[in-house]
Amino acid sequence: MVRVSGSRLATVLAPLLVLPEPRVASLRRLHWDGFSERALVLFFPGPSSYTGEDVVELQVHGNPLLVRRLLGHLGALGVRMAQPGEFTRRALLNGKQGLLETEALRDLVAAETDTQIRLAQARAGAQPPWILEARRLLTPWMARAEAAVDYGEEEGITLNLEDLATDLAPLRAGFHVEQVRARAARHLRDGLRLALVGRPNAGKSTLFNALAGEDRAIVTEIPGTTRDVLEVRCEWRGLPLRLFDTAGLRDTEDPLERLGVARVRPVVEAADLILHLVPAMDDGPEALLTQALAPFEGKVLEIRTFGDLAGAAGPVISAPAGDLDALEAALRERLLGGLAPDACLGALATDRQVELLDELARQVDLLLGLNAGCPPELPASLLQGAWGLLARLTGEDRAESALDALFSGFCLGK
Ligand SMILES: Nc1nc2c(ncn2[C@@H]2O[C@H](COP(=O)(O)OP(=O)(O)OP(=O)(O)O)[C@@H](O)[C@H]2O)c(=O)[nH]1
Ligand SMILES: [Mg+2]
Missing domain, CATH: 3.40.50.300 (P-loop containing nucleotide triphosphate hydrolases)
Structure with a gap:
């Protein structure tokens, strides 16, 4: 199967074929350099495709020379060979899948045993629920801490660290559970x-x-x-x-x-x-x-x-x-x-993920260990740090996403 992805697909491939109806397998005869090959053609218009761009798949007979000749002709039309993992890379850049999912797919392809396949599949689905839960718990506290930093003096807004510790305690417990699961999952992965x-x-x-x-x-x-x-x-x-x-x-x-x-x-x-x-x-x-x-x-x-x-x-x-x-x-x-082994399904597993999770747990431990009298800048920066680590984990470490979530549905009450 030869897969082509990119913008201007219809124009570039026009000399070879007219793109068929989207997502319907269609028989087409491809003519080039004196060859006449009957191919099964599938067209996925962007953004509803794997890469998010226009994608066409050409299924031809499995003769390596024939495929080489087809690739040569595609090259003459202006199509170049994909780099390793480039389709998935584009899918990631075009927001078709997250970083965690991309890492899971890489592991799925490399898996050598049943358990490794199951672990990778479990990670390839939705984001781990504990990440969503962590964001939900952190968001209001980030806003409160910012408010205490910005308006603490004149408005008398203070941050109640005791309430914060009570509210975020489940987070710490959850991180520690995930750390154990992730270490085990990393062992199973390797x-x-x-x-x-x-x-x-x-x-x-x-x-x-x-x-x-x-x-x-x-x-x-x-x-x-x-x-x-x-x-x-x-x-x-x-x-x-x-x-x-x-x-x-x-x-x-x-x-x-x-x-x-x-x-x-x-x-x-x-x-x-x-x-x-x-x-x-x-x-x-x-x-x-x-x-x-x-x-x-x-x-x-x-x-x-x-x-x-x-x-x-x-x-x-x-x-x-x-x-x-x-x-x-x-x-x-x-x-x-x-x-x-089954208890590790859905756990983080790569070195990168485990390191970020450890760092996250450290930040939250520091946060929960703060003294009541400390200036609000301290919890504020630890909360920001934890938020940033979550974003790095999922690959959405663009500042806007943190800010959007932070200020949506929250006001200073003025
Ligand atoms: N009854 C019994 N016999 C065993 C057991 N484990 C190994 N044997 C026997 O002990 C002998 C030595 O076993 P190996 O597995 O070759 O031992 P090894 O540690 O590999 O020995 P080297 O390669 O020489 O270092 C063989 O005859 C085995 O059948 C066991 O748990 N119970
Ligand atoms: Mg022996």
């Missing part, structure tokens, strides 16, 4: 990077295969089976995973095994979470391993394998027996703030 480490025969490759749902790694009773680092991307119980199987860590003379052990370090460094597998019949983790993992303490999760053979304290699993509930619970706890 995929959880899990490194499996442990002594030889701890059951790393067995777990790797079980989570991947396929026999990717060699499993034997011989210690030191795995040497290379293996990576697989998969989704397990709704969790998009990037799994790394590694060589069992031990002091060894075997040169091949030493090479494998040396490769574990970068994997462990890049991981979101290091699963340290310790067989349940062992007294505990080996000193060598505890020492090697000490620098990564914050992201190490100790899991007891061989749960079918022996009991032990802490999360216990058995991949051969299909008993992995403890692992699922631990992953949710450690990486998703205790949330199930």
